[in-house]
Amino acid sequence: MDFYQPLCINEVKDLLVQSKFNKLLAGGTDLVLDIKRGKINPEVIIDINRIEALKDIREDHHEISIGSMVCFSQLKDNSLMNQYFHSIVLSASHMGSPQIRNMATIGGNIINKASAADIIPCLISLNAVLVLESKDSIRYINLETYFQNEDWIRKDEILTKIIISKKNVLSGYNKLGKRNSLAIARINVAVSFMIEDKIIKHMSICLGAVGRYPFRVKELEEKAIGKTVDYLFSEEPLEILEQQVYKSIKGRSSMPFKKEAIKGVYKNAVMSSGVMK
């Protein structure tokens, strides 16, 4: 077993090419447990905690880029996140415990692709793009496509950042867990909107923990366009969501509960976006 602590991204790319059975160590909240439980036994651990370039949140003219090693505490407290992406702040604030938020990273949450991952529905609803880099290439992949096509990160790649356009959107998030802190989402919903004079110009909604991976509800997004914001609390969106959840998890014992519960979680998510103000 070899353990490396590179100080720059290029060093990581070289190491990824050299070793086949490697694991990148980000926050460690999943990896260390998997090692302890004997689920994985990597030949090489590449600890990327020392790479400062992966811990930045930067603003450009049109977009914000979030380094993959930004932890949830940073997301929760960051002024750019608070200014542009309310859903991310809400999701980061309700993830795990203070200790976990100090360790777990946005990149780790994406790459581990848990069905109940907290941040992924928010990023998909905000149309986030992943930047995957290797020694020979850079790939830009829309996060929704990443999950839809199961076009996973390659063994020689590292997720360096997540890019989100900062066009003027309202966004919200809600999750249903079994308790207040440390809860794994039973259902989570992220929404984002562009509204002009109370008319919905754009809507994006992503559901988590009601399928193998988080997914958008295109039917609702299309129907909402051109309607007033009151539409969001009418019967039609609730029926669409119920049907979607039914279709997605109809074989599961949690389906009867989740197809009802989705409605409340959706309403809370919409309310949290401030769209009704």
Add this chain to the structure above:
Amino acid sequence: MIINGKSYTKKIDPLLRLIDFIRDEAKLKGTKEGCGEGECGACTVIIDGRAVNSCLVLAASVNGKEITTIEGVSQGKLHPIQEAFIEVGAVQCGYCTPGMILSTKALLDKNIDATEEEIKESISGNLCRCTGYQIMIEGIKKAQDKLKKR
């Protein structure tokens, strides 16, 4: 790594967890293992000013960093947080206490004026099975007063 101001240099298994290094190599037994899965907070330590679960950290990963365990909180005499916990009776079996005190310290070092909501939030990753939490919150408020008067 540096634990409570003392430097430790040792060749270790890359898979050794920080909690095991603290307890078995540095022989500091105040840091407890509860669930071993990052849920209970008994193993909380402070790394670079932030509370983390030492059961989810590889010791090799914190090479060169500064770590504070419960043994490093009191210097010569009890820390005001420890005094306050004793005075209000916030300690029963004591297993969660080191983690609880370190989570409190991480909060109050940054924000001495933390509100009750912020206090509750800061210890939400620390489970206690005997005291109940209210008395700890009282202890933390008392610690705030003591620290302000210092």
